[in-house]
Amino acid sequence: xxxxxLIFLSSRKSWTLPYLIFAAIFVVxxxxxxxxxxxxxxxxxxxxxxxxxxxxxxxxxxxxxxSIGIAIITTVACLLLGYPAAWILSNSxxxxxxxxxxxxxxxxxxNILVRTLATVALFDFFSIPLGEGALIFGxxxxxxxxxxxxxxxxxxxxxxxxxxxxQDLGANPLQVFLKAVLPLSMPGIMxxxxxxxxxTISTFAIAELLTMNNIKLFGTTIQENINNSMxxxxxxxxxxxxxxxxxxxxxxxxxxxxxxxxxxxx
Amino acid sequence: MVKKIFAQTYLWILLLLxxxxxxxxxxxxxxxxxxxxxxxxxxxxxYTNLLHTGTHHSLMNALVNTITIALIAATASTLLGSIAAIxxxxxKARTRKAVGFVNSIPILxxxxxxxxxxFLLFVSLGISQGYxxxxxAHITFCTPYVVLSVLPRLKQxxxxxxxxxxxxxxxxxxxxxxxxxxxxxxxxxxxFMLALTLSIDDFAVTVFTIGNEGLETLSTYIYADARKGxxxxxxxxxxxxxxxxxLALLIVLNRRAGKAKx
Numbered sequence: 001x002x003x004x005x006l007i008f009l010s011s012r013k014s015w016t017l018p019y020l021i022f023a024a025i026f027v028v029x030x031x032x033x034x035x036x037x038x039x040x041x042x043x044x045x046x047x048x049x050x051x052x053x054x055x056x057x058x059x060x061x062x063x064x065x066x067s068i069g070i071a072i073i074t075t076v077a078c079l080l081l082g083y084p085a086a087w088i089l090s091n092s093x094x095x096x097x098x099x100x101x102x103x104x105x106x107x108x109x110x111n112i113l114v115r116t117l118a119t120v121a122l123f124d125f126f127s128i129p130l131g132e133g134a135l136i137f138g139x140x141x142x143x144x145x146x147x148x149x150x151x152x153x154x155x156x157x158x159x160x161x162x163x164x165x166x167q168d169l170g171a172n173p174l175q176v177f178l179k180a181v182l183p184l185s186m187p188g189i190m191x192x193x194x195x196x197x198x199x200t201i202s203t204f205a206i207a208e209l210l211t212m213n214n215i216k217l218f219g220t221t222i223q224e225n226i227n228n229s230m231x232x233x234x235x236x237x238x239x240x241x242x243x244x245x246x247x248x249x250x251x252x253x254x255x256x257x258x259x260x261x262x263x264x265x266x
Numbered sequence: 267m268v269k270k271i272f273a274q275t276y277l278w279i280l281l282l283l284x285x286x287x288x289x290x291x292x293x294x295x296x297x298x299x300x301x302x303x304x305x306x307x308x309x310x311x312x313y314t315n316l317l318h319t320g321t322h323h324s325l326m327n328a329l330v331n332t333i334t335i336a337l338i339a340a341t342a343s344t345l346l347g348s349i350a351a352i353x354x355x356x357x358k359a360r361t362r363k364a365v366g367f368v369n370s371i372p373i374l375x376x377x378x379x380x381x382x383x384x385f386l387l388f389v390s391l392g393i394s395q396g397y398x399x400x401x402x403a404h405i406t407f408c409t410p411y412v413v414l415s416v417l418p419r420l421k422q423x424x425x426x427x428x429x430x431x432x433x434x435x436x437x438x439x440x441x442x443x444x445x446x447x448x449x450x451x452x453x454x455x456x457x458f459m460l461a462l463t464l465s466i467d468d469f470a471v472t473v474f475t476i477g478n479e480g481l482e483t484l485s486t487y488i489y490a491d492a493r494k495g496x497x498x499x500x501x502x503x504x505x506x507x508x509x510x511x512x513l514a515l516l517i518v519l520n521r522r523a524g525k526a527k528x
Contacts, residue, residue, distance in 0.1 A: 015353030016365060019346055019409065023368050026406040030383030031371070037386055085280055088273040100277065102516060107284050109512040110291075112467055113488040114505045117497055118287030121302040125290070141284065194374075202376035205469060209492055219378050226382060226474070231389070238382050242375070249374050 034242065037235030050236035060221060064240070067218035071200040074139040075147075078196045079189065081140065082147035086188075087181075089148070090155035101152060104145050112142060116209050130212050138210040139200050146195040154188030155181075198245060288509060295502035302497060312503045325500055328487040335397070335483060336465035339404035344458045346405065347412025348450060354413065355420040369414070372407045377470030380407055385474040395477030403475040404465045411464065412457035419453035420446075 008014055041047045054060050089100055107115065119138050123130060158181070166180045204219030218241065225234035290302075295313070299306045316325075354365050372380055384403045388395055423446070431441040469485035476486055491497050 012356040013353055015349050016357065017353070019350030019353070019413075020365065020368075022346060022405075022409070026384065026387070026402065027368065027371050030387040031379075033386040033390060034379070034383050081280065084273075085277060088277055091273075099520070100281075102520065103281060104284065106513065106516065107288060108467070109463070110288055110505055110509050111484060111488060113469060113485060113492065114291065114497075114501060115287055117302065117488075117492060118291045121290055121294075122287050141287075144280075144284070198374065198376050202378040202470075204378065205489055205492075222378060222382065223473075226385065231386065234382065235386065238379055242379055245374060245376060245379070 031242075034235045034238050037232050038239040039236075041232060050233050053233060054236060054240065060237070063216055063221050064218050067201060068244075070136065070139070070217065071197050073136055074143065074200045075193055075197045077136065077140045078144045078147040079192065082144050082192065083151055083189070086148045086151035086155055089152050090158075101149070104148055108145055113205060113209070115142065116206050120209060130210060130214070132211075132215065135207060135210045135215055138206060139203070142206060143196045143200060146199075147192040150191040150195065151185060151188040154185045158184050194249065197248060201244065202241060288505075291502050292506045292509070295506045298499070300499055302499075302502065312499055316500050316503050316507075324482065325487065325498060325504070328482040328484050329504070331397070331482060332466055332484040335401055335404060336462050338401050339408055339465045340458050340461035342401075343405045343408035343412050343461050344454055347409045347457060348416050348454050350409070351413045351416035351420060351450070351453075352446065355417065369410045371410075373410050373414075377407075377468065378474075381471040381474030384471070388475065394479075395475055396479055396481055399475045399477065400472055400481070400483070403471050404468065407468070407471055408461035408464055411460045412454070415457035415460060416450050416453040419450040423449045 038050055039046060039048070041049060085104070089104075092100065116138060119141060120130065120134075123134050128134060162180050162184065163176055166176045171179065202219045204217060204223050207215060207217040208220060218237070222234055222237045222241065225231075225237060294302055294305070296308055296310065297305050298309045298311050350369075354362055354369075357365060375383075381403070384399070384406065385395075388399050393399060427449075428441055428445050431445045432438070436444065466484075469489065472483055473486055473489065476483070482490070488497065488501065491501070
């Protein structure tokens, strides 16, 4: 055993050790702590009270469902607006399209909160009321680069002879899109959806600013509880969100495998 | 032809929408009004205010904190992540998958979960939160991205070069420095840049790990400001300057990359 360990230490494999130790302390243990806090009360006794509290409060369940709804709408809007943009970008000449892609990513360098407040000013300027519409617009505005970029990447790497083949075989433009382009760009769409859905579901400050504190999202609820020293309840809510995130990522990796297979068959 | 014009118009409208808030910030950085959206005549007073750090000491402090935290965190995560990537590359497929999963946790988790989990860690260990905890937290969520940008470089590398170096009498350390390091350097640089961007832009993780002893980064400063009901006017020129500097940097980098290709 000892000998084996020495061999491991002298090989290049051992270079993972510093990071593994770091990740154990700052990634794995903290996640376990969320679970521990979620299932205990203030005195450290094992309890389910935190979850009972969540399921007995229609308000928090409503916030949860509402946040999922907002995240889905935002993701769909980003996809519908972003896909054509990615498609156009991937079709323009390489040099130009690179500059355009940089242009789409550049706004992310301005602090997200400053951008959001500027959006608020923009709404004020056109006297658009701050509320649900403003919230969704602001979220789409903040996260659409995350949708465009991965889709652009897959579309650009796509073999264009597939499209030509489909055209030669008599497919009309709609068929070409549905049967060739869309399936081939599925990996990009999936990672785009992940990159938009995950942050929108857990955002908190942006929603506060865009709705003048009128609409509460689940992230805000979690943050308020932690700030008010209700760590155990906050941890329970975080665990619920963590489960949702895990479910979404499992779902999307499943889909990715399927489309890969589908692409292979095609 | 019509199709092309239509497509281009669509792109430009999207870009216009994306940039309009930034344009608004830049325009209103040239007026003195307290509230963003009021125009009280052209003035460069906010810029001169900003340059005389005395008038806005806390904002400048926040800016300095943001930049130093980002530099420390990006450097540390680049070192940690690159070493880890070399290790991961040499692992067997199954262990590699397991380590890769651990690596992807902070990316998938979302800021708020990472922030709260680290908050609980520091609280239960009794560590008082401040500069060090923010840096540690930033290293935590930056390193996975460094690993992901260095790994593909190692996969692309021709493994025979390393063997050849050893055959020619190089010690493993020399081979590492002269063969592997130059190969992964582009990955390390892009990982470093990514880490820098993520760290500067981060809000959710910072707010949970910064404690309450008065330490501020730009994000938490703006958040506290916005909660009080309005932005410090000097933030407008500051954002405008940051935006222009980044724009200039990107243009220079792009030009260089273009030249290198030619």
